[in-house]
Amino acid sequence: MPDVPLLELKNLRIARSRGGSVEPLVRNLSLSLDRGQSLGLVGESGSGKSLTALAVMNLLPEPEVSIAEGEVRFQGQNLQTLDARSMNELRGSRLAIIVQDALAALNPVKRIQVQLEEVFRFHRREEAADARRELIHKALKKAGLPDTDHILRSYPHELSGGMRQRVLLAMALLLGPDLLIADEPTTALDVTLQARWVEQVKELQREQKLALLFISHDLALVAELCDEVAVLYRGHLVEQARTEILMDAPRHPYTKAMMQALPRAGRMPHAPERRAGESENQDGCPYAPFCPLVQDVCRRIMPELQGPPQHRVACHAVKD
Known part of the structure; x- marks a missing residue:
């Protein structure tokens, strides 16, 4: 059997149904x-x-927002074909997610130890109590929380934002997942804690061969953590490249605008402005009203992603 990616999205289309109309997202x-x-x-x-x-x-x-077309495959298995029980077994054990708001993700009236132990009960794991405790302490230490006894006795509100975020990381790693999705996990952290979180995740990846899907609006932070970058604009994939290639030579006008918006000494960042009289065409490139390289075809036809695997871009104005 040929090797298949751990995670594969194939022509994924997500849409919102509302009032009889369908809005592609x-x-x-x-x-x-x-x-x-x-x-x-x-x-x-x-x-x-x-x-x-x-x-x-x-x-x-669902049903307001759902997959309208395409597939999400995990180790070759189309996840849309799984029943609710099978999908629940995958979540937390093989697939794990960390969300942005750690305080909202944790139960405010339960101690951290109780919430971590619930992971084993939910997945019907049969480890002995001593083995569970060892795994919990190990996960907390891997997440950068060495004073595990204090953490386990605490309620979420008794911990700092950075500590709560690392508790979520420990919870996600508890059953040894293959894929970790981190959705804006460092937004509420200061720069020092962000750097520490990034280093901890890098080390975990090296130790466990963990696959990471890291979601952020912060291109500089993504560059510190990721091998490859995919740039989305209004639901379209407009550029994808190896991180070092994209950071050195972005090609899509939107990616360039994102780079120019990064703070640098001696220069004020600025956001692109919509040109007067320009409006978005449903069939064209959504960035056309802002793009300095816009052509007439851009307003009518959405370009396809093209180029070599190490750097692909969807732009009529960019030529290889």
């Missing part, structure tokens, strides 16, 4: 991720990053 997204690889999914708010993560975990708020 993510369009024809194809991505793959192998064991031990890290992929950064970047883009501004509303680009479809979190929806993609929820689609992988089969947690879209």
